[in-house]
Amino acid sequence: MTGKMAPMTPATMPLPRSRAEDRVEQPILGIDIGGTKMAVGLVDAQGNVLISGRTPSPARGRAEDMYGALVALCDSVMAEGGEPQLRGVGIGSAGPMTWPDGVVSPNNITAWRGFPLRRMLKQKFPGVPVRIHNDAVAMAIAEHWKGAGAGYDNVLGMVVSTGVGGGLIINGQVINGGLGNAGHIGHLVVDPDGPICPCGGRGCLETIARGPAIAAWAVEQGWTPHDSSSPADARTLATDAANGDLIAIVAYERAGEAVGVALASVAALLDLDLAVIGGGLVQSGELLMSPMRKAFEAHAGFAFVKRLQIVPAALDQDAGIVGAAALIAEGDRYWTPSDDE
Amino acid sequence: MTGKMAPMTPATMPLPRSRAEDRVEQPILGIDIGGTKMAVGLVDAQGNVLISGRTPSPARGRAEDMYGALVALCDSVMAEGGEPQLRGVGIGSAGPMTWPDGVVSPNNITAWRGFPLRRMLKQKFPGVPVRIHNDAVAMAIAEHWKGAGAGYDNVLGMVVSTGVGGGLIINGQVINGGLGNAGHIGHLVVDPDGPICPCGGRGCLETIARGPAIAAWAVEQGWTPHDSSSPADARTLATDAANGDLIAIVAYERAGEAVGVALASVAALLDLDLAVIGGGLVQSGELLMSPMRKAFEAHAGFAFVKRLQIVPAALDQDAGIVGAAALIAEGDRYWTPSDDE
Numbered sequence: 001m002t003g004k005m006a007p008m009t010p011a012t013m014p015l016p017r018s019r020a021e022d023r024v025e026q027p028i029l030g031i032d033i034g035g036t037k038m039a040v041g042l043v044d045a046q047g048n049v050l051i052s053g054r055t056p057s058p059a060r061g062r063a064e065d066m067y068g069a070l071v072a073l074c075d076s077v078m079a080e081g082g083e084p085q086l087r088g089v090g091i092g093s094a095g096p097m098t099w100p101d102g103v104v105s106p107n108n109i110t111a112w113r114g115f116p117l118r119r120m121l122k123q124k125f126p127g128v129p130v131r132i133h134n135d136a137v138a139m140a141i142a143e144h145w146k147g148a149g150a151g152y153d154n155v156l157g158m159v160v161s162t163g164v165g166g167g168l169i170i171n172g173q174v175i176n177g178g179l180g181n182a183g184h185i186g187h188l189v190v191d192p193d194g195p196i197c198p199c200g201g202r203g204c205l206e207t208i209a210r211g212p213a214i215a216a217w218a219v220e221q222g223w224t225p226h227d228s229s230s231p232a233d234a235r236t237l238a239t240d241a242a243n244g245d246l247i248a249i250v251a252y253e254r255a256g257e258a259v260g261v262a263l264a265s266v267a268a269l270l271d272l273d274l275a276v277i278g279g280g281l282v283q284s285g286e287l288l289m290s291p292m293r294k295a296f297e298a299h300a301g302f303a304f305v306k307r308l309q310i311v312p313a314a315l316d317q318d319a320g321i322v323g324a325a326a327l328i329a330e331g332d333r334y335w336t337p338s339d340d341e
Numbered sequence: 342m343t344g345k346m347a348p349m350t351p352a353t354m355p356l357p358r359s360r361a362e363d364r365v366e367q368p369i370l371g372i373d374i375g376g377t378k379m380a381v382g383l384v385d386a387q388g389n390v391l392i393s394g395r396t397p398s399p400a401r402g403r404a405e406d407m408y409g410a411l412v413a414l415c416d417s418v419m420a421e422g423g424e425p426q427l428r429g430v431g432i433g434s435a436g437p438m439t440w441p442d443g444v445v446s447p448n449n450i451t452a453w454r455g456f457p458l459r460r461m462l463k464q465k466f467p468g469v470p471v472r473i474h475n476d477a478v479a480m481a482i483a484e485h486w487k488g489a490g491a492g493y494d495n496v497l498g499m500v501v502s503t504g505v506g507g508g509l510i511i512n513g514q515v516i517n518g519g520l521g522n523a524g525h526i527g528h529l530v531v532d533p534d535g536p537i538c539p540c541g542g543r544g545c546l547e548t549i550a551r552g553p554a555i556a557a558w559a560v561e562q563g564w565t566p567h568d569s570s571s572p573a574d575a576r577t578l579a580t581d582a583a584n585g586d587l588i589a590i591v592a593y594e595r596a597g598e599a600v601g602v603a604l605a606s607v608a609a610l611l612d613l614d615l616a617v618i619g620g621g622l623v624q625s626g627e628l629l630m631s632p633m634r635k636a637f638e639a640h641a642g643f644a645f646v647k648r649l650q651i652v653p654a655a656l657d658q659d660a661g662i663v664g665a666a667a668l669i670a671e672g673d674r675y676w677t678p679s680d681d682e
Contacts, residue, residue, distance in 0.1 A: 187642060
């Protein structure tokens with residue numbers, strides 16, 4: 001087995017075996033696939049993660065090695081759970097992908113180009129529904145189902161991390177868009193004259209607010225890590241900002257402002273109730289969030305825009321597994337294509 | 342009667358009385374309320390306007406005068422239609438309004454501040470459903486039901502005129518947002534350092550692309566109408582642009598670019614199939630549309646964004662009536678609040 005079990009925490013600790021056998025009956029296998037790691041868990045109908053494991057993604061290798069690592073992780077989690085009869089399999093994967101058929105070509109997983117992930121997992125888990133969505137959409141769904149967005153009808157879930165992604169819940173249901181790509185808030189244009197984006201556009205939010213872009217901008221302005229043994233990345237930059245480095249502070253301000261502008265636009269367009277923000281950069285706390293709120297307030301005019309609540313994500317690293325499982329557990333709300341398994 | 346009947350055109354000409362009596366049975370009264378004019382029509386279940394009339398809006402007068410003019414117009418259209426038994430009443434009104442209760446305070450109708458339009462019309466037309474939405478949403482619905490958006494599942498309907506507004510159809514259904522204000526594309530931020538907007542925000546699309554803003558910008562750059570008897574407005578500016586006035590051309594380019602940037606953002610966020618653009622400024626044709634397409638292409642990166650089709654509106658001045666009637670005729674798609682009549 002290549003899967004490394006997550007450390008036991010109250011949230012992921014298996015229940016005592018006797019109760020676990022009751023509740024693990026017909027659990028859902030939730031799969032979260034990213035460029036750095038994969039996570040798999042057994043999730044019950046209430047969204048509790050009963051057992052989970054994670055493993056690094058061999059994302060630069062061969063397609064079959066990447067898939068083999070996923071299968072090994074699934075097998076180990078299934079074994080740990082006593083080989084339960086599954087209710088279904090939900091997948092949140094880095095994109096882009098064609099959807100709902102789930103042929104994935106994730107930017108950060110070069111091993112997979114046009115890889116028929118959904119079909120492969122249907123073959124591995126025959127007889128049960130196998131459903132897939134973009135990983136940022138899965139995060140939004142998780143926060144809506146079990147996290148900070150629970151009880152709200154119109155929610156943006158947003159991740160600010162190595163990339164900037166998102167997902168939308170409107171009138172209580174996930175929004176897919178024509179080809180399953182709705183939610184790409186990272187590609188709102190926040191500066192029409194801004195940098196060219198790898199997507200092919202220009203001035204996208206992601207070119208300014210993704211972690212590597214924040215660090216690169218600071219380096220351009222002359223920043224070097226105070227601790228010269230640290231990498232010149234967003235995490236080091238956050239540490240230096242906390243220690244009063246002016247370039248570092250301004251770099252985070254610039255990113256936070258761009259996020260705030262984008263939130264004002266999305267709130268005007270969709271009349272949202274709530275935006276839930278997750279991802280590594282939010283862990284830097286007020287460094288990003290404070291300029292974000294300031295810019296939001298400056299650009300939000302109408303009362304229906306100003307009313308947007310902006311809150312940090314409530315779920316931990318299991319959010320991807322939980323959101324993936326929700327595609328099965330709460331299909332009425334979160335899985336709406338006419339095509340189905 | 343204060344209502345002035347619309348000129349007879351193939352689209353609005355009443356059917357010969359014998360056939361009309363068959364089809365006018367249980368028609369819908371569609372009401373379109375703007376700051377300049379009001380229009381009312383009898384619409385059949387297929388979206389044909391059988392009879393219609395329009396009248397100027399006494400928008401700066403007293404609340405009861407404005408409402409009285411509306412009632413007189415409704416009465417004249419009902420009389421013209423042989424006092425049919427109505428299936429229901431649909432209203433598209435300038436906003437903002439509270440929704441779905443339809444208490445309106447339209448920016449351009451100072452006569453109405455907190456005016457309970459939906460309730461008043463419920464009293465006038467008892468026993469049938471009376472439904473209301475924002476006028477730009479009604480336009481988007483009309484284009485989706487009977488116009489350029491028919492057959493598409495994910496559509497933005499947009500009006501570029503004295504203001505810039507819009508409405509959204511997602512997965513075949515109208516999107517309302519938490520308070521009924523979804524679709525406000527005019528308040529996407531396209532220039533974070535741009536002009537203060539009357540909404541209270543800054544750099545909104547509307548501050549750049551609404552007709553009066555385009556003309557005002559040209560005047561600031563030194564433009565005066567070639568024909569000194571013409572007003573310095575967007576229409577005169579369009580004429581001068583067609584005659585090669587450089588400031589006029591650049592003024593429209595600037596507006597078209599802002600619209601194109603906004604469309605790229607919305608397509609990325611919502612993975613749309615189609616954008617339908619209507620309103621007076623689109624009648625200027627390529628003057629606005631050509632720089633708009635160019636900016637869209639420069640800012641649309643992903644294939645799912647680039648695939649957006651951008652087309653002019655197909656319906657004529659009756660679009661507002663048709664969209665309002667659709668709230669009744671096609672309530673499953675276009676009227677989704679849990680509150681109802």
